[in-house]
Amino acid sequence: MTAQIGQPAPLxxxxxxxxxxxxNFDQMTGRVVLVEVFQVNCPGCFLYALPQAIYLHxxxxxxxxxxxxxxxxxxxFDKNNLGNLVRLAETGQVVGETLLALSQRGxxxxxxxPYRIPFPLAMDRLNKREGDITDDDILLFIRTRVPxxxxxxxxxxxxxxxxxxxxxxxxxxxAETFERFDLKGTPSHILVDKRGVLRDCAFGACPELEARIKDLLQE
Structure with missing residues (x-):
């Protein structure tokens, strides 16, 4: 099931x-849910998206x-893995390009x-790819991004x-959740309203996210 804006969010x-x-969403009826989707080896996730998510929390x-x-x-995949996520959650340790970028900024x-991430953290389910990538797979990927x-x-x-x-x-x-919500990269966010309906699913920085959440909280 692929996620559709305005429809119940898939789990x-x-x-x-x-x-x-x-x-999961089916256990959170009555609350607005923000899911911050990130990669451990993603400097932008740690410079912008995760600090914003912590602020909102x-x-x-x-x-x-x-x-x-x-x-x-x-x-x-050598860096964006469960082991490094565990180290991030337990000790705040970062790796790869994230380590380089944040070190350069002091x-x-x-x-x-210098802080801990205060909300629940999970690892997307990864499945080993099977079979060959077809021309149709490649062209579909391109055409959805280059109209x-x-x-x-x-x-x-x-x-x-x-x-x-x-x-x-x-x-x-x-990555199952990444593909289920047809995400285009990281950071991305998934926003679900109190009724479990998917209201937003977007890639990149989102300055208006706080205003959108405030509106949903008032519904």
Whole structure:
């Protein structure tokens, strides 16, 4: 089942709860739910999205908001894995590009976050990919992200096709929640209203997220 805005949200699919939980949308009726989807090796997740999610948790949990964190993986599987998520939850340790970026900004203490993530954290369920990637898979991926792909010059189409083909070949696993909500990257957020209906599902920074949550809390 693929998620549809305005329809009941499909359940999150996770392999492990490393902090808090287990919990899912069907257990949270009557509360607005924000799911912050991130990768451990994702500097932008730690520079912007997770601090925003922590702020929202601290300011609105008492008003009916529940925040969950789901670590996913669609690349860099040596870093975006359960072990590093456990270390993040237990000690604040970060790795890879996240470690580099936050160190350069002076935001770490001995390679660790100076704060703890206060809401439940889970690992997306990863399944080993089976079978070959088809031309239809590649073209569908491109056309959903580049609407005018078929109007592009042929040389550019071929270049983009080869890049996406190489990307797919690099993937070892499929992340169930990431694909179930048709996410485009990390950070992304999933927003579900008090009735369990999916109201928003978006990639990247979202300055208006607080206003949207306040509106949902008042419904």
């Amino acid at each position: 999150l699919s996770v392999s492990d709860w490393v902090q808090g939980g287990p919990v 601290e300011h609105y949990a008492g008003q009916g908001l529940s925040v969950l964190g789901v670590a996913t993986a669609f690349e860099d 935001e770490l203490i001995d390679g660790r976050l 005018d792909f078929d109007q592009q010059p042929e040389a550019h189409q071929q270049q983009l096709y080869k890049r996406v083909q190489s990307y797919f070949q690099s993937l070892l696993y499929r």
